[in-house]
Amino acid sequence: MKLTILGCYAATPRTFTNPTSQILEIKNRLFLIDCGEGTQVQLRRNKIKFSKINHIFISHLHGDHFFGLIGLISTFSLLNRTTDLHVHGPKGIKEIIMLQLRLSNSWTNYDLFFHELDSKESEIIFEDDKVTVKTIPLKHRVYTNGFLFEEKIGERKLNLDAVQNYEIDSCYYQKIKNGKDITLEDGKIIENEQLSFDPIPAKSYAFCSDTVYHEDVITIIKNADVLYHEATFLDSEENLASKTLHCTAKQAATIALKSNVKQLILGHYSTRYENIEMFKEEAITIFPEILLADDGKSFEF
Amino acid sequence: MKLTILGCYAATPRTFTNPTSQILEIKNRLFLIDCGEGTQVQLRRNKIKFSKINHIFISHLHGDHFFGLIGLISTFSLLNRTTDLHVHGPKGIKEIIMLQLRLSNSWTNYDLFFHELDSKESEIIFEDDKVTVKTIPLKHRVYTNGFLFEEKIGERKLNLDAVQNYEIDSCYYQKIKNGKDITLEDGKIIENEQLSFDPIPAKSYAFCSDTVYHEDVITIIKNADVLYHEATFLDSEENLASKTLHCTAKQAATIALKSNVKQLILGHYSTRYENIEMFKEEAITIFPEILLADDGKSFEF
Numbered sequence: 001m002k003l004t005i006l007g008c009y010a011a012t013p014r015t016f017t018n019p020t021s022q023i024l025e026i027k028n029r030l031f032l033i034d035c036g037e038g039t040q041v042q043l044r045r046n047k048i049k050f051s052k053i054n055h056i057f058i059s060h061l062h063g064d065h066f067f068g069l070i071g072l073i074s075t076f077s078l079l080n081r082t083t084d085l086h087v088h089g090p091k092g093i094k095e096i097i098m099l100q101l102r103l104s105n106s107w108t109n110y111d112l113f114f115h116e117l118d119s120k121e122s123e124i125i126f127e128d129d130k131v132t133v134k135t136i137p138l139k140h141r142v143y144t145n146g147f148l149f150e151e152k153i154g155e156r157k158l159n160l161d162a163v164q165n166y167e168i169d170s171c172y173y174q175k176i177k178n179g180k181d182i183t184l185e186d187g188k189i190i191e192n193e194q195l196s197f198d199p200i201p202a203k204s205y206a207f208c209s210d211t212v213y214h215e216d217v218i219t220i221i222k223n224a225d226v227l228y229h230e231a232t233f234l235d236s237e238e239n240l241a242s243k244t245l246h247c248t249a250k251q252a253a254t255i256a257l258k259s260n261v262k263q264l265i266l267g268h269y270s271t272r273y274e275n276i277e278m279f280k281e282e283a284i285t286i287f288p289e290i291l292l293a294d295d296g297k298s299f300e301f
Numbered sequence: 302m303k304l305t306i307l308g309c310y311a312a313t314p315r316t317f318t319n320p321t322s323q324i325l326e327i328k329n330r331l332f333l334i335d336c337g338e339g340t341q342v343q344l345r346r347n348k349i350k351f352s353k354i355n356h357i358f359i360s361h362l363h364g365d366h367f368f369g370l371i372g373l374i375s376t377f378s379l380l381n382r383t384t385d386l387h388v389h390g391p392k393g394i395k396e397i398i399m400l401q402l403r404l405s406n407s408w409t410n411y412d413l414f415f416h417e418l419d420s421k422e423s424e425i426i427f428e429d430d431k432v433t434v435k436t437i438p439l440k441h442r443v444y445t446n447g448f449l450f451e452e453k454i455g456e457r458k459l460n461l462d463a464v465q466n467y468e469i470d471s472c473y474y475q476k477i478k479n480g481k482d483i484t485l486e487d488g489k490i491i492e493n494e495q496l497s498f499d500p501i502p503a504k505s506y507a508f509c510s511d512t513v514y515h516e517d518v519i520t521i522i523k524n525a526d527v528l529y530h531e532a533t534f535l536d537s538e539e540n541l542a543s544k545t546l547h548c549t550a551k552q553a554a555t556i557a558l559k560s561n562v563k564q565l566i567l568g569h570y571s572t573r574y575e576n577i578e579m580f581k582e583e584a585i586t587i588f589p590e591i592l593l594a595d596d597g598k599s600f601e602f
Contacts, residue, residue: 012376015345037372038339044316061405063375067368071338074364075313092404099400103393104362105443142406 001026001151001203002300003226006042008267008293010232010246011064013038018295019064020268022228023048024149024205027130032056033147033207039068040075046296050079055126057133058089059209060144066093070100073108081110088115088125088133090143117145122220130154136220138211140245146208148221156196163195203301206261209268212245218259226301227261228293230268231279237270249279253286263301267293302327302452302504303601304527307343309568309594311511311533311547312365314338319596320365321569323529324349325450325506328431333357334448334508340369341376347597351380356427358434359390360510361445367394371401374409382411389426389434391444392417418446423521431455437521439512441546447509449522457497464496504602507562510569513546519560527602528562529594531569532580538571550580554587564602568594 002025007018019036023043030052032039043050058066066089076085085108087093094114101107115125117135126133129152136146155177163176168190172182182190206221209230221227232246241248247255249266256264264287266279273279276292283290291299303326308319320337324344331353333340344351359367367390377386386409388394395415402408416426418436427434430453437447456478464477469491473483483491507522510531522528533547542549548556550567557565565588567580574580577593584591592600 011379013339013342013372015342037369038314038342041314041316041339061401062407063372063401063405067372067375068338071314071364071368074368078312090404096401096404100362100364100397103391103397103443104364106363142404 001205001225002298003205003228003265004046004048004298005267005293005295006039006046007036007295008269009295010268010270012271013064014271016295017271018042019067020059020209021068022207022293023053024207026149026151026203026205029054029128029131031133031149034059034065034209035067035069035072036064037067037071040072042295043072050076051081051083053085054083055086055088055133057125057147057207058087058093059138059146059207060140060142061090061092061096062140062142062210065210069093070097073097073101073112074104074106076110077106077108081108084111084113086113086115086126089117090145091116091118118143122148134220136206136208136217138208138217139214140210140212144210146206146211146217146221148204148206148224150204151202153202154199156192156199159194159196166190166195168195206259208255210246212242213247213251213255215255215258217255221259221261224259224261226263226265226299227256227259228265228267229255231266231283232268232270234273234278234282249282250286253283253290256283256287256289263289263291265291265293265299302506302526303599304506304529304566305347305349305599306568306594306596307340307347308337308596309570310596311569311571313572314365315572317596318572319343320368321360321510322369323508323594324354325508327450327452327504327506330429330432331355332434332450335360335366335510336368336370336373337365338368338372341373343596344373351377352382352384354386355384356387356389356434358426358448358508359388359394360439360447360508361441361443362391362393362397363441363443363511366511370394371398374398374402374413375405375407377411378407378409382409385412385414387414387416387427389416390418391446392419419444423449435521437507437509437518439509439518440515441511441513445511447507447512447518447522449505449507449525451505452503454503455500457493457500460495460497467491467496469496507560509556511547513543514548514552514556516556516559518556522560522562525560525562527564527566527600528557528560529566529568530556532567532584533569533571535574535579535583550583551587554584554591557584557588557590564590564592566592566594566600
């Protein structure tokens with residue numbers, strides 16, 4: 001699992017900082033999460049293959065999270081994309097995109113599917129053989145969802161020494177990987193644990209932005225490997241955070257602690273702060289495993 | 302008159318090139334012409350004061366000319382703008398912007414006026430005491446206008462030596478600047494030309510992008526000081542230019558020649574070309590005064 005931060009600053013794009021957008025790579029799939037203005041340039045700058053993005057998840061309809069979407073959709077056309085593109089986001093996103101395509105007398109040369117969200121409960125919105133994506137209902141000034149990306153547990157790993165030792169034919173290997181016991185020709189049953197190793201543990205990534213301090217997310221993201229949680233303000237601006245339905249670094253760390261996640265990545269910093277290290281200093285007093293997002297930074301886990 | 306090119310490349314924004322946007326400064330007024338994605342970042346990079354922009358002119362509703370508008374309008378709000386903002390552009394632009402403001406539950410804290418265009422004839426769309434702006438109907442895949450910015454001829458300049466010589470009272474100075482003759486106390490009439498100099502000649506700037514080769518513009522832009530004309534392709538791609546309703550460098554130069562403008566600035570280069578000098582080399586065979594636009598470049602005239 002690899003996370004590339006394309007932008008992690010609140011509000012307006014600036015010369016050297018970008019609004020929210022990130023690429024999550026899981027099991028060779030690329031998911032784009034949010035798409036602030038300039039995302040397509042950040043994709044190029046970070047050498048992300050446009051053609052590998054098939055699913056885009058938009059948390060909410062504030063500009064710093066989706067103003068880059070129409071440009072990216074248009075650019076996909078100019079790049080002669082033919083693969084389907086799926087956009088998951090709040091009700092209304094389809095109208096915004098289709099209106100602009102219609103008025104510019106443009107159309108995509110690929111199929112564009114909108115999956116509009118309006119549920120206030122967590123729901124599965126994507127699933128294939130390797131990955132599940134669930135919404136994390138958040139509490140902000142407009143309808144907002146975070147997203148929980150979970151790998152599915154893979155096959156067991158073959159213990160090559162053991163299978164050769166028992167002279168087991170390779171046609172049984174898939175059965176062993178699926179967790180089944182094997183009966184030898186002499187009728188002896190070999191338990192699966194003797195022939196295979198546990199699969200690589202499934203990882204999970206929770207994206208929570210934008211939201212006020214909201215403990216309802218805890219049951220959904222419980223025990224996640226990595227949590228990205230917005231920390232727009234520092235504790236000194238806690239009043240402003242409450243008023244604008246954002247969080248402080250301290251509050252993000254409290255959610256991480258109570259959710260028992262392994263690591264917390266902070267982001268969505270207000271551009272009023274010159275030094276983002278202060279966010280880490282504040283959060284680490286509550287929760288030890290703090291990482292700071294920054295534009296162009298990648299995390300592998 | 303000062304022109305700052307924020308972006309002058311066709312189609313998609315890239316790491317080091319930007320779609321169309323430019324700032325024209327005339328008589329201490331800043332006009333923003335087109336607003337591709339990333340324009341607000343280009344404004345910052347070029348140290349343009351956001352608060353001085355009160356009029357935005359959008360040529361047409363292709364993404365590389367207006368996808369940055371919603372972001373700029375939102376950023377004006379975040380910067381606590383209070384001055385009126387006027388957007389002049391094709392019919393539909395209001396619906397695009399208002400839909401996004403409504404769905405994001407945002408509103409501008411300044412008054413936002415849309416002046417939607419749908420006439421196929423050239424018309425005056427802005428006028429104050431110093432400047433007039435007219436549309437230049439262009440021929441492209443969607444309804445498109447270029448814009449002609451004309452300074453108004455200013456007052457005549459007082460010939461200080463002459464007025465002192467004739468002992469003319471200062472209360473008549475404004476009358477002289479307005480071009481009137483003066484009757485002295487002895488009844489002698491002094492002609493205005495003896496008391497004043499010609500005013501600084503009024504300058505004009507014509508912006509023509511995007512369009513196929515279209516001679517109808519010639520009567521409108523005749524004798525302009527500076528013409529910015531799109532040159533998306535080179536002559537070797539003339540077929541592609543015709544097909545996509547764009548121009549070649551040669552065609553842009555032909556329009557400049559037939560319009561008798563003083564200077565031609567080329568821009569809107571297709572990103573297929575690595576070296577924009579080729580556009581100049583081609584155009585200069587037709588018309589001598591060729592300048593090349595490039596992102597971040599300024600021209601004073």
